[in-house]
Amino acid sequence: MSDIITKEQIRQPENLVYSKTKLLTDKALSYCPGCGHGTAHRIVMEVIEELSAQSETIGIAPVGCSVLAYEFMNIDMQQAAHGRAPALATAVKRLMPEKYVFTYQGDGDLAAIGTAETIHACNRGENITIIFINNGIYGMTGGQMAPTTLPNMKASTCPYGRDVATMGNPLKITELIAQLPGVHYVTRQAVHTPGNVRKTKKAVRKAFDLQKENKGLTFVEIVSNCNSGWKMTPVQSNKWMEENMFPFYPLGDIKVDGQLIK
Amino acid sequence: MKELRLMKGNEAVAEAAIRAGCDGYFGYPITPQSEIMEYLMAQQPEKTTGMVVLQAESEVAAINMVYGGASCGKRVMTSSSSPGISLKQEGISYIAGAELPCVIVNVVRGGPGLGTIQPSQSDYFQSVKGGGHGDYRLIVLAPASVQEMADFAGLGFDLAFKYRNPVLILSDGVIGQMMEKVELDEFKPRFTKEEIAKNTPWATFGKTDDRERNIITSLDLDSAKQEKHVTHLSEKYKLMEENEVRFEEFQTEDAEYLIVAYGSSARISQKAVDIARAKGIKVGLLRPITLFPFPKKPLAELAKQVKGILSVEMSLGQMVEDVKLAVECKVKVEHFGRYGGIIPTPDEVVAALEQKIIGG
Numbered sequence A: 001m002s003d004i005i006t007k008e009q010i011r012q013p014e015n016l017v018y019s020k021t022k023l024l025t026d027k028a029l030s031y032c033p034g035c036g037h038g039t040a041h042r043i044v045m046e047v048i049e050e051l052s053a054q055s056e057t058i059g060i061a062p063v064g065c066s067v068l069a070y071e072f073m074n075i076d077m078q079q080a081a082h083g084r085a086p087a088l089a090t091a092v093k094r095l096m097p098e099k100y101v102f103t104y105q106g107d108g109d110l111a112a113i114g115t116a117e118t119i120h121a122c123n124r125g126e127n128i129t130i131i132f133i134n135n136g137i138y139g140m141t142g143g144q145m146a147p148t149t150l151p152n153m154k155a156s157t158c159p160y161g162r163d164v165a166t167m168g169n170p171l172k173i174t175e176l177i178a179q180l181p182g183v184h185y186v187t188r189q190a191v192h193t194p195g196n197v198r199k200t201k202k203a204v205r206k207a208f209d210l211q212k213e214n215k216g217l218t219f220v221e222i223v224s225n226c227n228s229g230w231k232m233t234p235v236q237s238n239k240w241m242e243e244n245m246f247p248f249y250p251l252g253d254i255k256v257d258g259q260l261i262k
Numbered sequence B: 001m002k003e004l005r006l007m008k009g010n011e012a013v014a015e016a017a018i019r020a021g022c023d024g025y026f027g028y029p030i031t032p033q034s035e036i037m038e039y040l041m042a043q044q045p046e047k048t049t050g051m052v053v054l055q056a057e058s059e060v061a062a063i064n065m066v067y068g069g070a071s072c073g074k075r076v077m078t079s080s081s082s083p084g085i086s087l088k089q090e091g092i093s094y095i096a097g098a099e100l101p102c103v104i105v106n107v108v109r110g111g112p113g114l115g116t117i118q119p120s121q122s123d124y125f126q127s128v129k130g131g132g133h134g135d136y137r138l139i140v141l142a143p144a145s146v147q148e149m150a151d152f153a154g155l156g157f158d159l160a161f162k163y164r165n166p167v168l169i170l171s172d173g174v175i176g177q178m179m180e181k182v183e184l185d186e187f188k189p190r191f192t193k194e195e196i197a198k199n200t201p202w203a204t205f206g207k208t209d210d211r212e213r214n215i216i217t218s219l220d221l222d223s224a225k226q227e228k229h230v231t232h233l234s235e236k237y238k239l240m241e242e243n244e245v246r247f248e249e250f251q252t253e254d255a256e257y258l259i260v261a262y263g264s265s266a267r268i269s270q271k272a273v274d275i276a277r278a279k280g281i282k283v284g285l286l287r288p289i290t291l292f293p294f295p296k297k298p299l300a301e302l303a304k305q306v307k308g309i310l311s312v313e314m315s316l317g318q319m320v321e322d323v324k325l326a327v328e329c330k331v332k333v334e335h336f337g338r339y340g341g342i343i344p345t346p347d348e349v350v351a352a353l354e355q356k357i358i359g360g
Helices: A037-050 A065-072 A085-095 A107-113 A115-123 A173-178 A194-212 A234-248 B009-019 B035-043 B059-070 B082-097 B124-128 B146-163 B173-177 B193-199 B223-243 B263-278 B296-303 B319-327 B346-358
Strands: A057-061 A076-079 A100-106 A129-134 A183-190 A217-223 A252-256 B003-008 B024-027 B052-055 B076-080 B102-108 B139-141 B166-172 B179-184 B247-250 B257-260 B283-288 B290-292 B308-313 B332-337
Touching: A037 A065, A037 A100, A037 A129, A037 A194, A057 A065, A057 A085, A065 A076, A065 A100, A085 A100, A085 A115, A085 B024, A085 B052, A085 B059, A100 A107, A100 A194, A107 A115, A107 A129, A115 A129, A115 A173, A115 A217, A115 B059, A129 A173, A129 A194, A173 A183, A173 A217, A173 A252, A183 A194, A194 A217, A217 A234, B003 B009, B003 B146, B009 B035, B009 B102, B009 B146, B009 B166, B009 B173, B009 B179, B024 B035, B024 B059, B035 B052, B059 B076, B059 B082, B059 B102, B076 B082, B076 B146, B082 B102, B082 B124, B082 B166, B102 B146, B102 B173, B124 B166, B124 B290, B139 B146, B146 B166, B146 B173, B146 B179, B146 B223, B166 B173, B166 B263, B173 B263, B257 B263, B257 B346, B263 B283, B263 B308, B263 B346, B283 B296, B296 B308, B296 B319, B308 B319, B308 B346, B319 B332, B332 B346
Parallel strands: A057 A076, A057 A100, A100 A129, A129 A217, A183 A217, B024 B052, B024 B076, B076 B102, B102 B166, B139 B166, B257 B283, B257 B308, B308 B332
Antiparallel strands: A183 A252, B003 B179, B139 B290, B247 B283
């Protein structure tokens, strides 16, 4: 029995096998318990720490649930107007090409109000990384329909479900921008299981490495849950995501080395 | 040695920006200011000074590129004309809120709406009273010559960085399109990384171990803090009013009447003063060079001396409100203007002076 360590011993620094990255601040996250944003933040910050790039990275926060990302990410950050993060990132990268520059945006920010900025930054092949959190809803403003809300999915502005005949179809913006020659790497991942977290981290690392090589725009979509907006428990929301979101937004690489995956 | 050239106003502001050490220009084409980006693209300053020139997908994107570049402590600018400047207002509000230095050029055309591509001065309210949402002010410089289009690029950057505030060069289609002799400053180097770290320690150029992270934002969910922030902005605006008022007087020493006009209206009014004086009317001209801060004190002083004031603008009458406020209605103030892209003649200005002020 002596080789089984106690709860107290586990907490001793010498027994720790994992610790929080120094690139996350100690500020309590403003996200709802169960939300994927916190994990996504951690992954991006861990990658920057692994690259020893704290002093070499500028992040752009959007408007939406992650509007306060700069409170949690311990790097120099700019907070953009709604949808405009890729425009800010364009200028930052053009003026400081030696830096890593990334935007962190939700679906309303990136695929509705910021569609033009997204498509044109992608089309110019800006050497930036876009981290796109797609949870199919406007979380911050209280659960309104997003451009990525699924057909028949309920939201506060489509309380009877999204009627695609009058409200349009969900916009698969990731597949759309993958068509553009300026875009080098596009992948869709998730962060709801340990395996998916590892895959997402690899994808983010790859995106940052490719950015350093000036390969063009790199784009990592993370399909995430919004248990509050979806009116579910965190566990229910992850199950619902697997059963409903993933069939519509299938996980995996979409474009690698500038080539679309068939 | 200063260099002499014959240039359009639009070309002059572009050339002067390169020479002022500008790091980046971000714009979108619109008449009558497209020569600014065309000139910059033709000059290829990225090969000489290293300045970035980028044609954005919209005015909205361009002003947000300015936000991104200014956040890095860089000298960045954009330009447009009236409808495009309306599109930029959201970004300008964010830039003012986040206290970022930049230069914005508006080569005004007649509105409202798509209006006309001919010159106008109908964006005065938008320029000096806000334009976007929230409590903020821009430093507004009004050039009346091609020379001033050139001079105000460098001055604009200096003031923008002095106050961490956007500077608007409020030009118009006349000044932008006409050609005049211009004396160009020598090339000033762009900021080095060391200078940016020293002069703009608040900027986002990468967090090092010796400092806390830098955050550029206009957001504060705590209303008490937001009120404090807006109070801080108001103190800055007060300092501008104390220190940055610029104006020019023409034949005011013995004036019994006064014309107030800026930009191309001031050029026309200067001729009107000559014509009126030849007729025996003792009239002078006050030309505001800064529209914010507005030359309230010199106007109040002249109001003690003159019998009436005519505000001449290519609009329905916008600056006239500030003239009335400055003189506290102690003397008669009237407006004369042509608008919709029509430029008044000096004779029309003299006639308006005679009818509305002297005879009225």
